[in-house]
Amino acid sequence: MHSFPELYExxxxxxxxxxxxxxxxxxxxxxxxxxxxxGKRIRPVMCLMGNELFDEINPDTWHVATAIELxxxxxxxHDDIMDKAPLxxxxxxxxxxxxxxxxxLAGDVMMVVAYDYLNxxxxxxxxxxxxxxNNAAKEVCEGQQLDMDFEHRKDVSMKEYLNMISLKTSVxxxxxxKMGAILGGAGEGNQNLLYEFGKNLGIAFQIQDDYLDAxxxxxxxxxxxxxDIKSNKKTFLLIHAxxxxxxxxxxxxxxxxxxxxxxxxxxxxxxxKKCKVDSxxxxxxxxxxxxxxxxLEEIAVLVARKRPLWDxxxxxxxxxx
Amino acid sequence: MHSFPELYExxxxxxxxxxxxxxxxxxxxxxxxxxxxxGKRIRPVMCLMGNELFDEINPDTWHVATAIELxxxxxxxHDDIMDKAPLxxxxxxxxxxxxxxxxxLAGDVMMVVAYDYLNxxxxxxxxxxxxxxNNAAKEVCEGQQLDMDFEHRKDVSMKEYLNMISLKTSVxxxxxxKMGAILGGAGEGNQNLLYEFGKNLGIAFQIQDDYLDAxxxxxxxxxxxxxDIKSNKKTFLLIHAxxxxxxxxxxxxxxxxxxxxxxxxxxxxxxxKKCKVDSxxxxxxxxxxxxxxxxLEEIAVLVARKRPLWDxxxxxxxxxx
Numbered sequence: 124m125h126s127f128p129e130l131y132e133x134x135x136x137x138x139x140x141x142x143x144x145x146x147x148x149x150x151x152x153x154x155x156x157x158x159x160x161x162g163k164r165i166r167p168v169m170c171l172m173g174n175e176l177f178d179e180i181n182p183d184t185w186h187v188a189t190a191i192e193l194x195x196x197x198x199x200x201h202d203d204i205m206d207k208a209p210l211x212x213x214x215x216x217x218x219x220x221x222x223x224x225x226x227x228l229a230g231d232v233m234m235v236v237a238y239d240y241l242n243x244x245x246x247x248x249x250x251x252x253x254x255x256x257n258n259a260a261k262e263v264c265e266g267q268q269l270d271m272d273f274e275h276r277k278d279v280s281m282k283e284y285l286n287m288i289s290l291k292t293s294v295x296x297x298x299x300x301k302m303g304a305i306l307g308g309a310g311e312g313n314q315n316l317l318y319e320f321g322k323n324l325g326i327a328f329q330i331q332d333d334y335l336d337a338x339x340x341x342x343x344x345x346x347x348x349x350x351d352i353k354s355n356k357k358t359f360l361l362i363h364a365x366x367x368x369x370x371x372x373x374x375x376x377x378x379x380x381x382x383x384x385x386x387x388x389x390x391x392x393x394x395x396k397k398c399k400v401d402s403x404x405x406x407x408x409x410x411x412x413x414x415x416x417x418x419l420e421e422i423a424v425l426v427a428r429k430r431p432l433w434d435x436x437x438x439x440x441x442x443x444x
Numbered sequence: 445m446h447s448f449p450e451l452y453e454x455x456x457x458x459x460x461x462x463x464x465x466x467x468x469x470x471x472x473x474x475x476x477x478x479x480x481x482x483g484k485r486i487r488p489v490m491c492l493m494g495n496e497l498f499d500e501i502n503p504d505t506w507h508v509a510t511a512i513e514l515x516x517x518x519x520x521x522h523d524d525i526m527d528k529a530p531l532x533x534x535x536x537x538x539x540x541x542x543x544x545x546x547x548x549l550a551g552d553v554m555m556v557v558a559y560d561y562l563n564x565x566x567x568x569x570x571x572x573x574x575x576x577x578n579n580a581a582k583e584v585c586e587g588q589q590l591d592m593d594f595e596h597r598k599d600v601s602m603k604e605y606l607n608m609i610s611l612k613t614s615v616x617x618x619x620x621x622k623m624g625a626i627l628g629g630a631g632e633g634n635q636n637l638l639y640e641f642g643k644n645l646g647i648a649f650q651i652q653d654d655y656l657d658a659x660x661x662x663x664x665x666x667x668x669x670x671x672d673i674k675s676n677k678k679t680f681l682l683i684h685a686x687x688x689x690x691x692x693x694x695x696x697x698x699x700x701x702x703x704x705x706x707x708x709x710x711x712x713x714x715x716x717k718k719c720k721v722d723s724x725x726x727x728x729x730x731x732x733x734x735x736x737x738x739x740l741e742e743i744a745v746l747v748a749r750k751r752p753l754w755d756x757x758x759x760x761x762x763x764x765x
Contacts, residue, residue: 224525231555
């Protein structure tokens with residue numbers, strides 16, 4: 124058994140290779156470039172941890188973990204095109220460096236290569252794994268579409284936002300764990316508990332993300348604090364504030380959202396604090412973390428095997444960056 | 445056994461359904477819309493014909509044919525974004541109707557659904573089928589990238605162009621036939637001959653496409669004659685003309701390519717005719733058609749079973765529209 128940092132190291136070493144042919148370089152070099160800018164590799168490592176919760180790592184799990192990371196990077200390349208994002212992790216996005224058309228195609232071909240890795244696993248497991256992989260893949264697309272739809276709406280409810288975040292972020296974490304569990308020989312009950320663990324953890328993770336964007340320590344948080352507020356992004360905080368503020372406060376938020384004035388970020392943050400959005404968010408995060416930990420607790424394996432996942436859960440929701 | 449038109453009818457009836465969930469409609473309605481604008485369904489029907497060349501249709505072949513058609517439509521949606529094409533088959537393209545971001549995602553999710561269909565086939569055939577499917581998918585992406593690369597180059601050789609066309613157009617036809625043959629129980633030698641048949645036929649098909657664009661009968665040809673010339677598209681005709689023209693003629697072609705003057709199309713067509721590009725193209729097409737027919741002849745099944753593919757080959761390269 125390994126901790127998250129240990130598995131990260133091992134996975135990263137294996138993943139750090141060229142996953143694409145050399146030619147034509149105009150297509151494959153951009154795809155290779157993007158993988159080289161790094162990442163937390165949370166999803167593939169969760170897949171490996173889902174396997175190790177039940178048994179030693181099945182060689183097929185490495186292929187599935189690789190497919191998951193390639194799929195995730197494919198979505199990032201395409202998301203960056205849709206969001207017109209110039210940078211990711213401080214590096215140029217693919218479409219900025221190579222143009223939109225090439226970025227689109229490089230994403231497409233990365234997705235095909237993800238299925239090449241899925242195609243390496245034992246045929247007795249393929250139907251099940253591809254089915255879970257594809258369901259998560261479709262849900263990630265659905266989440267991204269809903270996220271874009273919400274940009275043009277003023278009345279997004281907390282329930283709708285939760286559903287969107289669950290699709291866009293949580294289901295791939297959950298499915299990564301579950302696919303690992305399947306390859307580790309887990310029974311269906313345990314697989315499903317682990318899936319729920321991943322879903323709840325994903326929501327807690329996103330709440331922490333939204334929280335840090337508004338209330339993080341600028342010295343520790345990698346990105347500019349208030350970035351979500353500046354770009355009028357729907358977040359847990361904004362939606363809760365609009366649902367609980369007085370009509371005057373809500374009106375003031377909406378007014379500030381329509382400006383780009385210097386008082387925008389401090390003004391909205393001020394109302395967030397008056398509405399106690401910060402402590403509410405921390406409570407909500409704890410609620411989902413506890414749900415996740417309860418799911419983990421119910422999984423029928425020795426407690427000692429759960430430790431790495433328990434640690435990971437604490438880390439993901441308590442990180443300050 | 446069925447002819448191409450018969451199989452087209454049967455496939456179209458089966459394919460004409462909603463392949464996507466209802467919700468979120470903002471993602472799946474655009475994908476469904478695009479399938480509804482129709483198409484020649486050449487690739488899936490070739491997959492069915494590849495199967496029928498050897499045996500009655502294996503139920504799995506319907507799934508693979510559906511996956512192929514979904515994949516092909518996914519590439520069209522993304523190609524239309526890259527080419528900024530407003531119309532396809534006289535209907536609005538997905539990005540024109542729903543925006544680029546949604547078109548990108550609708551394409552992505554269509555690709556995932558293609559793999560859902562591949563995931564329905566018997567597990568004993570999955571590795572082989574996905575491997576051929578993925579190789580063709582990557583090659584189609586490579587061909588599209590090369591096509592874009594060539595737009596910015598003045599010195600594309602015939603050999604490079606042939607390679608690009610083969611990747612962009614022929615390999616998916618060839619792989620469709622081959623996957624059908626595999627599911628029809630063909631031996632490897634026959635599979636490979638059928639693959640070569642598809643590749644050579646695809647090139648002949650493309651030569652006919654390029655020929656019709658320049659020399660087609662405007663009353664029969666669906667698109668505007670001279671469209672490729674107007675947009676400076678690299679074609680068999682242009683590349684051959686530049687390779688065989690006198691320096692003066694080549695200079696005149698290059699000069700006309702830099703204008704949008706009314707004499708552009710007639711001027712270039714005039715040089716094409718002086719260089720006998722038209723008769724050269726028809727000969728080259730016949731060369732590839734004959735290679736294809738020779739491949740078909742060598743396949744070890746009763747001659748009578750080959751008739752539908754023979755007819756299809758003649759039709760595809762003799763069509764005037």
